[in-house]
Amino acid sequence: MRADAKRNYDRIVEVAREVFREQGYDASLDLVAKRAGVGPGTLYRHFPTRENLIDAIMQSWVDRVDEAADKALAQEGPPRDLLLHWFEEYVALISLHKGGPAKITSAMDDPASPIRTKCEVLKTAGDRVLDWLRAEGALREGVEVTQVARLVGGVATVADQGDLDPATVRPLLEVVADGLLV
Amino acid sequence: MRADAKRNYDRIVEVAREVFREQGYDASLDLVAKRAGVGPGTLYRHFPTRENLIDAIMQSWVDRVDEAADKALAQEGPPRDLLLHWFEEYVALISLHKGGPAKITSAMDDPASPIRTKCEVLKTAGDRVLDWLRAEGALREGVEVTQVARLVGGVATVADQGDLDPATVRPLLEVVADGLLV
């Protein structure tokens, strides 16, 4: 990669992170290009689709997922609390940007999605939590991590689109948790 | 309303129903106007926002909601089956058009939404089902119909956006049901 290319690439990612934080994942890419001081063609050369750009932004985000799972597993107390703690971390992680919950959750069912690798990270982190619960004998028979991702992702999507506050979301997560535990 | 105005109004609603069925609720309004043979201004005169048009389309849909609740309540068997039956009817009703689950579920939290009256119909139908369960002593303490709408709406939204088939959705609804019942 040429020096000016790398400079542009980095600048676009940096600006996109800022714009997406302000306006969500559906913000105008034209605006991103303008603010980054590059032509629209340059943006498209580096990131053929919006998802490719989102994927680049999420690079630094991967570490936080594992930390969140660690934190949940370090939790003292009954399995229900541990699961709920993970749920809240999970919702927070995919709700960092408006439109995130919908985008990430539907990417889980799309093998061709550019952000698929990020979804895998989420799944393996989720599996660590579920495995612990299984070992405790606290989890229902036949529960898959994909199902949990869809359920919690669904709650997060509704919360995101309806601008619900955490206090409103909490009881919804409790229902899901109770439905998953023995 | 003048005769030609009414003719245009009806024609737009009819065409919109068709276009939305083909392409979902996010289809181009320009296309609707073109197919209806009216100028874009005419469409905007009758329906200032997309939601106003969706609301008009949903007019005939209201009856089906009450029928669905009737059917669920006529169900024999344990409360869990009854609730799941209602859930499946609910998901089917709001998933008639692509984009419907997200639109309807988030309209529940928006007092200014033009389709709010339709949401109320859904809520009262849901309350009939919940009241029956409460009378049987089968429902958890403190469960609100709004929460149920969000949970099932969330599952429907994920299913809609990920093109999941009913067989995949069913276990998710079971988790929600189990979390809601005593």
Add this chain to the structure above:
DNA sequence: ACCTGAACACCGTTCAAGT
């Protein structure tokens, strides 16, 4: 090899001119 920016297509929205 990479960038630029004009150009095109598409859509939503408004409004002056018409009947």
Add this chain to the structure above:
DNA sequence: ACCTGAACACCGTTCAAGT
């Protein structure tokens, strides 16, 4: 009172011309 369609703004996407 209502309709029409041109006009504008905005956005995504492509590509010929430039370095």
